[in-house]
Amino acid sequence: MNGIETIKVKATALRALKVLAYLTGLPLLLFAVHGDAAVLEGFGVTAQSATNAFKVLLACFAAVAAVQLAVGFAMKKCGVMPRALIAAVAAAAAVIAPLAYTEGAVRAEFAKLEAKYAAEGYGFARYEIQISDYAERAAGHERALGEFMSRYNLSGTDGELKGGNLDGTPTASASGNIFLNGFGGLAHYAFGGETGAVYSMNGLYADGYIFGYKQAEYILTTYYNIFNEYKARGLDADAELKKALEALDAEDSLWSAYRKTEEYLRGYGDSAVDENEKIEIGGGEYALYKLRADRYYLTLDEVKEMVDKLFAELSENEAMAELAALIKGANGLLSLDLPQAVIDLFDDYKNIGYAELMDALAALNIETDGGTLNEETLLGLISDYSFYQAPSSYPKMFFIEDAALRDYAYAKYLGTKHGQTVGSVLIGGGVGEVTLDGASGNSPMSETQVISLFKRIEIESEFMPKYYPWLAARDALVRLGGLAPLAMIIAYLLAYAERKQTDKITVKEGRTV
């Protein structure tokens, strides 16, 4: 290797070291900040704002680079030391300024928040604590929310519409223009309009609308608040609701008047209409027969028909004769006598139908939680699971005069009946998805738990996205910030040394490399 070659090798090594030194400064810091931000990006609550601090730092570091460039041009004649010094000061400023923001402004803000949130019953930890465990706190927020969501089987923050309405009538957001016009001076009403749910024309949620967190929060908060208001007045909201609904049955009520309108009758009237006659609803055409609510639940006639068919099939079965003999022979064997209606039923087992069955059932006089088991309670049981509220007319509860009680009625209806259908029961002994298999659903959270969870989610969604990106950045700034000015100076010195080497080549070869 000749002299020039050696110098070239030295110059290359110095150049490599210079780059390395530079990279250990601000670029490494940026990389670390980005890594911490990525952790926050993984949590729903901070996902949107996770890189906010990173972006500010990026801008600061770009400013440092601009200063370096400017100094490089303006101070060409000066030695390396003044330039290195200015660059190092700029780098230090770019690190200290954001640190000063977190240590000063954010810390002060935390002190204020601690007092504010304490008043709301939320234990807000001090700055010194949150700077080291912010990631666990964000994860804890995520877990609590996730647990609630899965317990109540909710779909995202804003809910989700699966396929619109059963009868095909239109759906829209609360600000849509499909809605009915109210009735008899009563303005149209959409429950919880500000939560962003999807509605039917009558202001109820669309049939296939699955609650999101926001809707569940609104429904449960409304339900508990009004229940407690009544309780404070020494009243039972459920009993009051029942009374209010019964009052609407009066001849002169608004509800009774509404039931005579075409709007109501197209869903619930006798089927004396031309089945294929079309009407226009919310800008679309609908065949009248499709709007009939009884197409979408089991009617008494259908139940009768089914029971009759079932026993017609059974009457052909030889085992029925055996069963009849067994039952008729039971009276001597057992300590109680079977009612005559039951004996008669099996005596004439070839002719069992719906009517005979109901007679026998009534004669058995079986007491259940829902009263004596008879035709009425049985049909009540069926209608618990098979019912349909036509989306194209107002439900009875729309006509409740007391605004709070009406809210309560809607919240309860959505939290139970609507929730039952879409697999997201909010109110009752079993919540979430109630299926045949796991008949009871999940166990509900208590009112206190639910309300304090809502408060927690609300508060944390306020401060976590705002400050946590800065706490994350602070972490990296504290760990690596000190390196930045140092690395900058070293990089300048190495650049200087490299220059010295290349100058030698210029001298030796009489040309520049």
Next chain:
Amino acid sequence: MKKYNVYKLLILLLGFPVIAGYAVYKSWTLWEYNYSYFPYLLAGIAVLAVLALLYYAAVFITGAAAKRAKSGGGVMLSTVALVVTGALLSTGVWFAADKYVPPILNEATQYTITYDELKEDYEARGIAQAELLTGFIEMNVRNGRLSPEKADLYREEGYGNNAVRELIANSFNSFTYDGYDSFNGMLVSLADGGRLTVPVLIHLLFDERSSPSNGYSNYTGEGRGEENKDAPLSWSILDLQGGAMTFSIDTDGLLPADYGEVVDWLMPALFGESGMAEELLTSVNGAIASDELLGAPIYVSVNYADKTLTVSIESSGGARGVWDYKKMAWLNSNHILIALLSVFPIRNAFYMFGGLLALTGFAVGCVRQKQYARGSERR
């Protein structure tokens, strides 16, 4: 000069043939299980062949260019061209495939099978798809829709057998037109979305359904008398969803204390050796299939033990020779799926060994360079 050609040949053997060999090795299980889809299985090989043709064309063209080159730089240029072609044909093509194929596949299968699921797990999926076919044949040999006398032939020929192929298509069409399409879309999307609640189930079972839109109702197996062969046969939601629902009722305390004694006496008599319950259930199941009730068979079975009544309602799909709807949809397009699956071993072989094409291309270029140098020395 000959030895250079030998070098080049040896080097080229290290490139494409290694990739092809590995791809074939990784395809073997898929082929073994799905041989009855023979022509479709060749899709992967076809892709491999096209890429091989392109690559060897590139080898040939750059070789000719190198020979005609007037300078060392010209030879270098042909080397660069070969290396770039190698890289494009290996990693490049599959990068593009990974970007553009997933949306098409995911849409086509309505996200029931995704590209990401298949790309590494194609072998297990291939076996599962093969089992859909063998299971389908067995179900239908059992219920007589496929003649039991020819059972071995069906098993042997699989998808290659006309009767099997037709039965798959007919079953799926009947399932679609008399089943899936006849339900209200909102209810189906709730059920498919894991929200088959009691009200949704009751709606799906008892609500009026739209009538079959065309004549695909050629199912003639169990539950279908000779006399109403042409009438549409419905499928219940349980057939579409597959599986069974079981729920238990504790009979202790179900009725008031007075009747406890009756229950304790009646239940064992019904469910005992008399076989009365079973006998009665055949009538119940018969009634369910009638138009007054569901219009499609569902099997209700009841068991009583330890004062607990266990009721299960079960799809009649198995007895009627169909998988659930999702699996039937897969089975119906199995040939396409298997053609697609056969490409994945090729893809993975290229991702793993694609670098070899660039490397061997470069090595060949080096030999050409040497050849050129020798040539110009002689000149």
